[in-house]
Amino acid sequence: xxxxxxxxxxxxxxxxxxxxxxxxxxxxxxxxxxxxxxxxxxxxxxxxxxxxxxxxxxxxxxxxxxxxxxxxxxxxxxxxxxxxxxxxxxxxxxxxxxxxxxxxxxxxxxxxxxxxxxxxxxxxxxxxxxxxxxxxxxxxxxxxxxxxxxxxxxxxxxxxxxxxxxxxxxxxxxxxxxxxxxxxxxxxxxxxxxxxxxxxxxxxxxxxxxxxxxxxxxxxxxxxxxxxxxxxxxxxxxxxxxxxxxxxxxxxxxxxxxxxxxxxxxxxxxxxxxxxxxxxxxxxxxxxxxxxxxxxxxxxxxxxxxxxxxxxxxxxxxxxxxxxxxxxxxxxxxxxxxxxxxxxxxxxxxxxx
Numbered sequence: 578x579x580x581x582x583x584x585x586x587x588x589x590x591x592x593x594x595x596x597x598x599x600x601x602x603x604x605x606x607x608x609x610x611x612x613x614x615x616x617x618x619x620x621x622x623x624x625x626x627x628x629x630x631x632x633x634x635x636x637x638x639x640x641x642x643x644x645x646x647x648x649x650x651x652x653x654x655x656x657x658x659x660x661x662x663x664x665x666x667x668x669x670x671x672x673x674x675x676x677x678x679x680x681x682x683x684x685x686x687x688x689x690x691x692x693x694x695x696x697x698x699x700x701x702x703x704x705x706x707x708x709x710x711x712x713x714x715x716x717x718x719x720x721x722x723x724x725x726x727x728x729x730x731x732x733x734x735x736x737x738x739x740x741x742x743x744x745x746x747x748x749x750x751x752x753x754x755x756x757x758x759x760x761x762x763x764x765x766x767x768x769x770x771x772x773x774x775x776x777x778x779x780x781x782x783x784x785x786x787x788x789x790x791x792x793x794x795x796x797x798x799x800x801x802x803x804x805x806x807x808x809x810x811x812x813x814x815x816x817x818x819x820x821x822x823x824x825x826x827x828x829x830x831x832x833x834x835x836x837x838x839x840x841x842x843x844x845x846x847x848x849x850x851x852x853x854x855x856x857x858x859x860x861x862x863x864x865x866x867x868x869x870x871x872x873x874x875x876x877x878x879x880x881x882x883x884x885x886x887x888x889x890x891x892x893x894x895x896x897x898x899x900x901x902x903x904x905x906x907x908x909x910x911x912x913x914x915x916x917x918x919x920x921x922x923x924x925x926x927x928x929x930x
Contacts, residue, residue, distance in 0.1 A: 578928025580875065580887055581629070582920040583854065584913060585794055585827060586702040586750070587642060587894030588623070588634030589906050591615050595899070603639040604649070612637055613690070620694045622906070626914040630698050630747055633691035641898040642752055643704055646680040646737070647671055647712065658711040660758070664803035668898065673712040676721030678729040685740035698747030702794070702894075705753045706734045706779050707772035727775070734779050742790060750827065751776070751793045753818075754893075757806040758798065760813045773817050780822040792825030792854075793818070797832075799893035802861045802903045807832065811839050819846045829892035830856040831866075831874065840881040853882055856892035857919065858912045860904060865911045871919020876926065884927050889920045 594611050601608070619634035638645040647653060650671070657672035688701045713726050741749045753776070759769040780788060795818060798805035811833070818826065826847070833839050840855075847853055857874040858866055875889055895909040896902075 578884060578924045580884070580889060580920050580924040580927070581852075581854070582889040582917055583630035583700055583748070583827075584623075584628065584632055585891050585894045586632050586635050586700075586752075587638070587896045588619050588632075588636070588909050589896040589902060589904055590634075590636055590899055591618070591906065592902070594636070595902070598639065598899075616690055617694050620691060622910050623913070624695070624697055626910055627917045628697070628913055629917075630700050631695060632700050632702065633687055635687070635702070635894065635896075637687050637690070639899050641668070642702065642894065643708055643897075644671055645684070646682055646704060646733075647709065648681065650679075650681050652676070653712070660798070660805055662798065662800055662803040662805050663807070664801055666801060666803070668800065670711050672714055673718065673726070675718060676725060676729070678712075678726050678733070680733045680737065683737040683740060685737065685744050688741055688744055688746055692745055699745075700748045700750060701741045701746040702750040702752055703734070703737050703741065705751045705755070705772075705776055705793075706730050707753065707775050708755050709734075710772075710775060711755070731779050731782075735782050738783070738791065742787060746790070748825065749791050750825075751791065751823070753793045753795050754798050756795045756814050756818060757809045757811075760809045761806045764813075766813065766817075769814065769817055773820055777820070777822050788822055789824040791823045792827060793821050793823050794827040796829035796856070796893045799861050800898050801901050802863070804832075804861070812842055815839075815842045816846045819848060819851065824850065825852050825854065825888075827854040827890045828856060830878070831859040831892050832856070832861065836874070836877065837881075840878055844881040847882070847886070849886075852886050852888055854888035854890040855882070857889045858891045858916045860891055860893050860895045860909070860912065863904070863908065865908060866915050866919070868915050868918035868922055871915055872922040872926070875920055875923035879923070879927055889916060891916065
């Protein structure tokens with residue numbers, strides 16, 4: 578019995594690289610050798626964990642997983658949408674000040690570099706249209722309507738995913754961490770439903786075959802050992818989440834207080850053609866889980882999710898915001914190795930039943 582296992586995305590950057598970035602522009606050509614070395618080392622260590630699927634650790638996604646594609650655009654301002662975390666700090670989106678909307682960089686450029694070093698399949702994460710839609714201000718931008726913005730946004734997102742698939746991504750993961758946050762902002766559910774509809778507008782542009790290689794990741798956020806929406810009931814998100822037109826779902830679960838309750842909701846709303854990768858490792862917990870703990874979490878999930886539709890993952894990336902040093906690289910790779918080993922232990926037990 579094989580149970581697929583894969584990461585979410587980010588790995589903490591080497592401190593030497595972060596120190597260099599802090600003293601100069603992130604796009605400074607002088608940093609290229611350091612980026613390249615960080616990617617090479619990350620992939621080497623990733624493969625050493627035995628992970629059958631890897632990422633580049635998002636070493637080039639500066640400043641973070643959310644704004645990598647728009648960082649540095651001249652038609653933006655820094656005072657955009659606020660993301661408050663339970664620890665008390667706040668992250669901010671960029672605010673669009675004028676049109677047209679275009680990506681400054683696409684994730685397939687990161688994939689190209691990773692594939693030069695990787696010996697196993699590489700997964701590529703991209704940001705969701707719904708997350709970037711928060712860049713458009715509440716008041717309409719003169720000369721550039723919200724409708725024009727949405728048209729441009731969907732076009733940019735489609736181009737990014739198609740480029741990743743064409744260049745050889747094992748899978749493209751759409752980061753949708755704002756799903757639970759949407760319920761917190763608007764308990765009526767209207768904002769969440771608008772997010773689902775927008776993302777499905779983008780996904781409807783892809784064939785059924787393409788969508789089998791596309792997935793979505795949801796979590797309550799992860800930054801400096803804190804979250805932005807862990808207090809939101811999964812029951813308010815998951816029924817809508819499974820309406821997304823993708824074949825794969827990575828759902829944070831290890832950090833939940835009542836995993837069985839969440840698994841029952843997943844069982845009730847997942848569709849026969851969807852695979853669910855349940856989070857079995859909590860990146861914001863400094864303790865490294867044992868393979869046996871992982872095994873037991875997988876076996877628990879298998880009681881509610883058919884084995885043929887089950888996979889495992891981490892709850893979140895280990896450093897979604899590049900300046901987050903709350904987790905070390907050593908800890909991240911130790912947790913990944915535990916996930917790989919624990920998943921294999923569970924697969925052997927399920928296969929022997």
